[in-house]
Amino acid sequence: MKKIQYATVAALALAGLALPVTSFAAxxxxxxxxxxxxxxxxxxxxxxxxxxxxxxxxxxVDPTDxxxxxxxxxxxxxxxxxxxxxxxxxxxxxxDEVYKAKAQKYVxxxxxxxxxxxxxxxxxxxxxxxxxxxxxxxxGQFKTAEDQELTGAAITFKNGNVxxxxxxxxxxxxxxxxxxxxxxxxxxxxxxxxxxxxTYLLAWGSDAATGxxxxxxxxxxxxxxxxxxxxxxxxxxxxxxxx
Numbered sequence: 001m002k003k004i005q006y007a008t009v010a011a012l013a014l015a016g017l018a019l020p021v022t023s024f025a026a027x028x029x030x031x032x033x034x035x036x037x038x039x040x041x042x043x044x045x046x047x048x049x050x051x052x053x054x055x056x057x058x059x060x061v062d063p064t065d066x067x068x069x070x071x072x073x074x075x076x077x078x079x080x081x082x083x084x085x086x087x088x089x090x091x092x093x094x095x096d097e098v099y100k101a102k103a104q105k106y107v108x109x110x111x112x113x114x115x116x117x118x119x120x121x122x123x124x125x126x127x128x129x130x131x132x133x134x135x136x137x138x139x140g141q142f143k144t145a146e147d148q149e150l151t152g153a154a155i156t157f158k159n160g161n162v163x164x165x166x167x168x169x170x171x172x173x174x175x176x177x178x179x180x181x182x183x184x185x186x187x188x189x190x191x192x193x194x195x196x197x198x199t200y201l202l203a204w205g206s207d208a209a210t211g212x213x214x215x216x217x218x219x220x221x222x223x224x225x226x227x228x229x230x231x232x233x234x235x236x237x238x239x240x241x242x243x
Contacts, residue, residue, distance in 0.1 A: 041075070041076040041125060041127055042075050042076050042125035043074055043125075044074070044075055045071060045072045045073070045075065045078065046072060046075060046078055046080045046121075046125070047072075047080070048060050048080055048081035048106070048121055049121065049165075049199060049201065050108060050114070050116065051104070051116045051117050051119040051163055051201050051203040051211075052116045052117075052163075052207060054163050054165045054199065054201060055165045056108060056109050057109055058107060058108050058114075059106060059107045060081060060083070060104060060105070060106040061104075061105040061106055062084050063084055063085075063102065063105070064085075064231070065084070069081060069084065073238075076123075076124070076125040076126040076127075077122075077123075077124050077125075077132060077238060077240055078122070078123050078125075078238070079120070079121070079122055079134070079236050079238050080121040080122065080123055080199070081119070081120065081121045082119075082120040082121075082234065083104050083118035083120070085101040085102075085118065085155075086101060086102045087099045087100070087101055087102075087217045088102060092225045092227065093221060094221045094222075095221040096218070096219070096221045097219050097221070098216050098217070098218050098219075099216070099217045099219065100212060100213055100214075100215065100216060100217075101118060101212075101214075101215035101216075102212060103115045103116060103117060103118065103205070103208045103211040103212040104117060104119065104211060114208075115208040116203075116205075116207060116211055117159075117203040117205035117207065117208070117210065117214065118203070118204050118205075118211060118214070118215060119163070119201045119202060119203040119204065120134070120136075120188060120189075120202050120236060121199065121200070121201045122134055122196075122199070122200050122201075122238060123199045124191070124196050124197050124198065124200075125198075126197075126240075127197070129168065129193065129194050129195065129196070129197045130193055130240065131190070131191045131192045131193050131194075131195060131196060131240070131241070132171075132190070132191050132196055132238060132239065133187065133189075133190040133191075133238070133239050133241050134187075134189045134190065134202075134236065134237070135185035135186060135187055135188055135236070135237045135238075135239075136177070136185065136186060136188050136234055136235065136236050137179070137183065137184065137185045137186065137234070137235050138155065138179040138180070138181045138182070138183070138232055138233075138234055139181075139182070139232070139233040139234065139235050140182055140232055140233065141153060141181040141182070141232065142231060143230060143231065143232070144226060144229065144230055145228070145229075146228075148224075148226055148228070150219060150223060150230045151223045152219070152220040152222075152223050153217060153218065153219045153220075153223070153230075154178070154180070154217070154218045155178075155179045155216065155217055155218075156176065156178050156179075156215070156216045156218070157176065157177040157178075157204050157214065157215050158176050158214045158215070158216070159175070159204055159205050159206075159210060159213075159214040160173050160175045160177065160202050160203070160204055160214075161173060161175070161202070161203055161206065162189065162200055162201070162202055163200070163201040163202075163203050164198060164199060164200045164201065165198070165199070166197060166198025166199060166200065167198075168194075168195060168196060168198050169191075169194055169195040169196070170195065170196075170200070171190055171191035171192075171195050171196040171200055172189065172190055172191075173188070173189045173202040174186075174187055174188055174202070179234075185235075185237055188202055188236075189202045
């Protein structure tokens with residue numbers, strides 16, 4: 001009522017009317033109360049997200065295992081997912097060939113099937129912004145179940161780009177990665193101090209079309225090839241060591 005009365009007096013004064021000024025009560029008061037929220041590091045696993053829209057959780061399809069991909073590691077600093085690569089069924093030739101990995105298939109939150117770039121996902125829920133480093137190595141050459149080796153085969157990851165919905169500064173992602181079987185780890189993505197809080201993906205390509213053209217397997221024509229399936233394994237390592 002005091003504010004309404006004050007506004008009315010001001011309006012009448014503009015009209016040139018003289019009215020007495022009403023004083024406020026002398027026994028008014030002010031009081032301060034508080035609000036608080038406390039955060040702690042989150043050790044729960046983080047679901048993979050859509051590499052083309054990283055605010056939406058998805059369920060990736062593993063092309064090499066019908067039971068599904070391996071679960072992500074527990075937090076607060078975690079590897080949530082890394083795509084398995086399917087280079088398809090190819091005809092045996094005696095010429096040098098380059099085969100492309102198929103794009104990543106996944107089911108979105110609306111239970112619709114989608115296709116996008118292959119990716120690896122990292123989450124930092126420590127609440128520190130002290131940095132981290134993600135690396136990968138190919139743990140051996142492509143081999144058959146009988147240990148027959150695809151000699152000289154080499155994988156190249158291209159068109160790497162960092163995808164995130166986080167407002168923390170982006171880590172650095174490698175645009176191109178060349179793997180040599182049984183060699184040392186190579187850098188994939190790294191965050192320095194003040195970077196990388198939240199969930200980050202390094203996606204190879206930006207959509208289904210570029211994703212299907214971004215990971216290559218080069219096989220020499222001179223390599224002996226048997227009419228069998230060849231497989232290999234990639235090992236991803238995440239450490240809380242700033243770049």
